[in-house]
Amino acid sequence: IAANIDQLTSLCSYLHALQAELEEEMKRLKLELKQTLDMYNETCRKQAREIDHLKSEEACKLEEAKEAQVAAHAMVEKEKQKCKAALEVARMAQQIAELESQKRKRVEQKFLHEAEEMKKAQDAFACSTIPYRRYSIDEIEAATNYFSNSKKIGEGGYGPVYKAYLDHTAVAIKVLRSDMSQGQTQFQQELDVLNRLRHPNVVLLLGACPEYGCLVYEYMENGSLEDRLFCKNRSPPIPWPARFRIAAEIAAALHFFHRSRPEPIVHRDLKPANILLDTNYKSKISDVGLARLVPASVSDSVTQFIMTSAAGTFCYIDPEYQQTGMLNPKSDIYSLGIMLLQIITARPPMGLTHHVERSIEKGNFDDILDPSVNDWPLEEALSFAKLALKCCELRRKDRPDLGSDILPELERLKDFALDYRRRGRFTSRPTSSQESLAVTEEVRRGISDNQSDKVP
Template sequence: MAPHFSSDENVPGHTTAVAIDKDKNSPQAVRWAVEHLVVSNPFVTLIHVKHKNQGDNESDYDVNQLFIPFRGYCARKGIQLEEVILEDADVCKALLDYVHKNLINNLVIGAATRNSLSSYLNYRKSKNDIPAILIRSAPEFCSVYVISKGKILTMRTAQRPVSNTAAPPKMSSGMPPHIPSDQLEDERGRRQVVRGESRNGTDRQSVDNPPKLPMRDRDRRKSLPANLSGDMDAAMRAAAAQPSSSQDTLAIDTDFLNKIPHGSIDLNDQNLDFSMVSATPTGQLPQNTRDIEAEMRRLKLELKQTMDLYSTACKEALTAKRKAEELHQWKMEEARKFEEAKQAGEAALAMAEKEKAKCKAAMEAAEAARKLAEMEAHRRRQAELKAKKEADEKTRALSVLAKNDVRYRKYTIEEIEEATENFVASNKIGEGGYGPVFKGKLDHTPVAIKVLRPDAAQGKKQFQQEVEVLCCMRHPNMVLLLGACPEYGCLVYEYMFNGSLEDRLFRKGNTPPLSWRKRFNIAAEIATGLLFLHQAKPEPLVHRDLKPANILLDRNYVSKIADVGLARLVPPSVADSVTQYHMTSAAGTFCYIDPEYQQTGMLTTKSDIYSLGIMLLQIITAKPPMGIAHHVGRAIEKGTLLDVLDPAVPNWPLEEALAFARLALKCVELRKKDRPDLGTVIVPELNRLRDFGMSSDSRGRSNNCR
């Protein structure tokens, strides 16, 4: 065991000991003792009781490791530290023996936890509470504090100062020592004793005092202000009973006497002094006076501790009241929210009922529409059965080629309806002479679906043959035909995100204007795609309806010709009626038709050259097709071509724009033989202008970089 103070040494005036163990409350107990008890005497003793008969089931541990965290903490606080290790089978007995032998004023211990001092091996079976035993059995001169989470959980203050203890008695049963009877007066009339011990070990009671209460109840009663003033009255009456003389005259603080008749003491008076002042020197005071002074000091300490406890209780009561008010407000707020949620739920149920009624009406309307669609489909199937008999020599030859080889994707009408959401009007993106165009999504890919008019669809067999041919025709400047639904005359094309050339020239939706470089590039691409159609085998394919509305632009503004081969998918009579429909109902479309074709009815590849020329003039002017050739020709003659060019495009290259306009005017000659050749004249010139735009663009970027 480490060295410790003995009874014959000079004991410090105010000694504090802290019992530590491996639990989490031990550091909190040490910290609390340093902050509240170690003030006048910067000295603290750390005690650890090691069980003498530790079992094999308990894991061994290094006891010295327990003191390492506290050494640094006490060194930083300027506290002198003593480390004591006790070995005993009884933890409480070891601590009480040490307190008696060393006259410890304050004993601090952490609250009991699972791994704490109170759960030691020998106490696990008996389930004793070590803090409770120490509070019950500690000497009367020692105050015991039980700390939990940095606060006092339980405490018991000293009943008398350590100076009244003559010698530490021998501990045998763990019970606290009592005040020796030779220090008390035998006369009951001269002094009233609250606690005492006779020579035969029985308690002696005063006539005016009630029987002795248990320790905790007695401390609680003594801590009340009324009981404190009663004890002080008894002490003063005992002092008054002494013989008075000129040497033994006792003077009492007048402030204290003024407070006694009211039956209470002002706990907030910090200048309250309970000491008795004698007119004679202290060394000449009788034994009774010294006892009264010691009792006064004890009462003052208890009064201060009671005042602290009362202040803490008041604060806790205010905190509890505030929390109760907050809880009440929270309950009121929750009730209000619950009521609001209830009302919102009822409103939601009412809305759901309305939506249910609307859904029922919509389902009934959809059922009626489905029946109408079935009737229409039946009529279409009857028409297709009648048209099945029509065939020509070319389609019969192609049918032999594609008899056992389907070269395009066939879609069912259910897939088409699902892709277009039953051909809802919001998905409609265009309307042509052959039928409406809807936007949809098939196989997770955006597509454009054209639905041919019922009178434009011919025999199912011939329709399949023509679609197979068109699906095989692939070119970078032609819109790709992905598949079809032959039963209902639906064509599935790839979707072009930037719409038609007509929309971009006239800036539909307030889109930015196309630059002159992009316009030269688009013109060259259109001519290249048209040349591919005219060179098709076994015979050239005439577009018949070439115009800006049928030129589509993808994400990168690459132009592609749309509606290729639609004239081959319908009978000639229907195709002619579609052309007549354009001629009579849409003046813009009428302006793209070859005048010679209108007079003679002879359709050749030169007819597409005329439509191309009108479209080229629109590309640089962004003007309607009506009379555009006349206006551009007059501007070239007057040298004012810049006035007719699209004003939204800055920095037109005049020489190249003039060459572009002259080429377009040659394409719109009234006679076919006067129009230039597409492969030898038009395409090379447009490619030259496109290359010029690309080279100037690269030079502009390099100049900007410099």
């Protein structure tokens, strides 16, 4: 029995020990399970956070994609609007170009009609030489009071010029200097040219005394274009509409020279001093003593007529003609270009093309215009200047044609000026042309009384 009790006691102790171990093992397992659950939960939370972050990023990307799509649609729509506007501008530009083309065609048709009428007149005049009045030296001496200095109104390279009255008409008498070696040649040339041709814008030869080298011209009351541009003797400035008209008149007369038959005439000395103005500021070309008859077979723009020496005035001479002696009608175009620039700037010819080009490049073209005229139409004046610069190209082949390019444009500007004056309103600057026109009568009365008139 005692042995059984001991066994039972031992068994109980073992069971208690086993129970304690089981409890410890259970505690350990519970702890491990708890730790495992905590780790699992933490991992799940971490995964959930990552999933939320990814979802947030995806949502942002989706939003950005939507915004990009909206922006792309807006850009496409904007480009469509730009394209539509560009097409509209192109359409309007095409319409304007068509209108300008139609307007130019009308001007060209008008010019061609006038040129045809002029050609008919030229052909009629070319058939026979126009007789001139021959004056005796006694008549010339009596009219000039024996070449009195009180009658002298000018002095040119050819000789002195006197104002006189012949047949109860005011005339200008140019007398050949006795010491001038080429004077007789120039006298005969001027007599031949002016006796052969008549044009409203070429000074009228009334008569001559060939034996003593005297030429009798109509008297031009307002003197030379040069004197009026530079307001000599405080004469008022020429209004810009009159300047545009004068330019067109000079070009028309020059075109008449170049189209004369049977041989074209090249003036060779075109400059403001050789453009005279009558009472109404109508311009006429004078001093044709240096003019040359160019054979018709060499009067085109490619072939040149070779002269033994160049003649003319420095700054106005065609550079090619000056260097090579080769003359053709486009030699006058260079001189015309310089003179056109002077008409709108009233500046000396030296370096004038450079100054005008620089002013256009710098955008201050209005500063180069004659400041004595305050109402220049800037757009038309700029077109005028650009045409003049083309005329001043160093190479003849680069210069525009007088008949098809220069004259139609100058006629357009002249018509613009006439239309502007009819409407009586000026928009570019405050008006002063009206004031100039108001004093024109004073010019007409006063200039003829002074001694500075420029005559043929």
